Amino acid sequence: MTWLVTGGAGYIGAHVVHALRDAAAQDPRLRPVVLDDLSSGHADFVPDDVPFVRASVLDTAAVRAALVEHEVTGVIHLAGFKYAGVSVQRPLHTYEQNVTGTAHLLDAMAAAGVDQVVYSSSAAVYGTPDVDVVTESTPTHPESPYGESKLVGEWLLRDQGVATGLRHTSLRYFNVVGSGSPDLYDSSPHNLFPLVLDALASGRTPRVHGVDHPTPDGTCVRDYVHVADLAASHVAAARALADGRPLERVYNLGSGEGLSVAQVMTTVARVTGIDFTPEVGPRRPGDPARIVASGEAAARDLGWAVRHTPEQMVASAWEARRRTP
Template structure:
């Protein structure tokens, strides 16, 4: 599992362990954490751009399938660092596929992103919605999907790509989101440091004027990775892409209100200007994934926030 020491990857590793599927993690720890990898799970510290290291890991551990979560995931930063983004996400995926072909590994689940859609012109995104990425990150994820498609045509590689939306929460108290760009850690960091969380823009064409996003719990996401890998291993037919979305969004202000309720910290968010390129609403249907990948929303907004808050406090030594 590439990127298995990261926030999402570590949850996927544990979900595999819960059903008795052995894993090996390959991660360069540029944003992951070695302590996220469970005891007994091998950790290979290497980058996916290092084809020789990937081949060695595949061979040594007799890998039969890959879940590819490694990558540079910051859409905003990718605009300033396009070459780095393409190297990690496009070149890295190409090298991984090269190593897999050399070692006879013929199935892969790919971590894609809602960023492939850009600013959709529909209320609810489906897998048939046109892709129009607006950042090097979104472009790199779409190219990754193309690489899998083309390698599948050329070699028979069995694959599927899971398009994530806003992944939040925690499935275990020792696993937390350490991203400096995601809403939940930004809000929780602000509260624990005595600052006031910020809302960027309150004049959008949404019910309360703030952006609406599709928030999904990381443990639910992990469960569908297990289902996808098991389906590929069994020879079941899967679609090339799936949206892991709720079908219903929450506004940024609704998240702030829920955070105040769950944490017991009463606050009124600061209001700032809109961020360039932020669409008013991105919500996706998860019907196809529900049909094929055991996808469903098992957590309420309150449970998402509470699990993230518990993990955040543990990581930062904040008393309950």
Template structure:
């Protein structure tokens, strides 16, 4: 018996695969490699290259590998780009999730952990987001993730699907030098690429209503995130009752300036970030409570900001050297 990790060749999915192995659990990866990397999949883990939109392929993979549950990470994850590509975003994230759920029903698989997003909240009007904070997505990406949660809920009503969804904000760091964040939009890789190329990193806005004037966000280490995905899978296997949604949040957050300071401190590259104008729509502060996940999903912040930076820097430099 094994678990299928859709998107398991991506940054987050590849860490989930490793977290399963650390618990002595087997997994199989399905990924179309549109943003994932074949080299991110550990040796010995079965790999199927294909799209989650191919329902027949998903169902065949579930049957062939005696899959007992799915961690559904695959998706189009660029919130900003989704505004320009709404149909593509809905196709990948909504139609894709329908395809996975249909394949699961066809193959008799009734357990799923869904990789959702804090983008479902939009711009909340509270200092600390909880699972009770109203959802108000502001991009096709956020909307598509919320619809994914609804699909799980409705399939549970219709067919007894056992499920939970995990929402998270800014995922950073590396749990292994073999896997790193390759997103062209995330803060950590943008800063690290700039430093590797001898450019000066930039801050967008330093006049926000925060202690140092820069935006405060939740930054969580990808390896910590992966542990909680596996804890959710194990809880579903054990028949434990889970909440429909969990936030994997830090509870306090870090400012962009604090991230920049840590980058200089840890990498040894002395720089003063360039300050540019605000980006439209960036709220002052978005931080989530992880209390429910700490109770049920072995969630905790095991890494400091310096740990996050050091692991991301080490993994990216290893890839750069290679």
């Protein structure tokens, strides 16, 4: 009995794999297996004692073979293309990776008799909501192909549940930051933390994309959550499904509070000891002005909690960045 983690060699996926491996010491049902095509992941993020299958979720035959060979009983699906801004320029690629890829995965799961999945969704499904704090009942109005593709992924799970009895839950979150281990770092060329820390490490000035948003200081407001906290909730969701406990169709993993990009910059300067005034660039397409989510339902059912302060988020990311090869 194992859990397949698609995208398990990526930044978030690797943290989930490490958390599953730790949990498996007490609950062997949660032993992880990784499937990743390494398009953005890193093979050295996968622990030596965790089986690794190099394949794409678009390859139904390879996914089915991995499910059968490793006696997989559940899947945590993180593989996908996650850049909202870039998705505006590459909508077809985004849909292929996130929608077609999820459909192929579900096809392989059905063929192999695997009937439980935890899906990595996104707060981007909400677009720019007209409430200060979104809940799971907030209407979805995605504003980018990325957000649209994640919402369609949720629909695929819902419909497959009706058709085959698939047991599933989707976790919606936005800005995942920090590091649970100095060896695991965010290498995204688009995420705020690595962009800022890479700039500082190389002596450049970080940039803010847009200071004219309808927010108190004009910069985007986001719900920043630490990757280790996020990984723990993926494991909790997998365990709940394995136990046969009922779960909601979707959960928000949010703090209920937001930080603006300007506030993040101030925190980075304070934690790193590097004083700087960020450059100002234009808004990025597909970037909502504010998304802050309540995590109350996830706290009730998945033990979700924000256990790291903004300073700890920055400090752990900075330590991992300085150890980056």
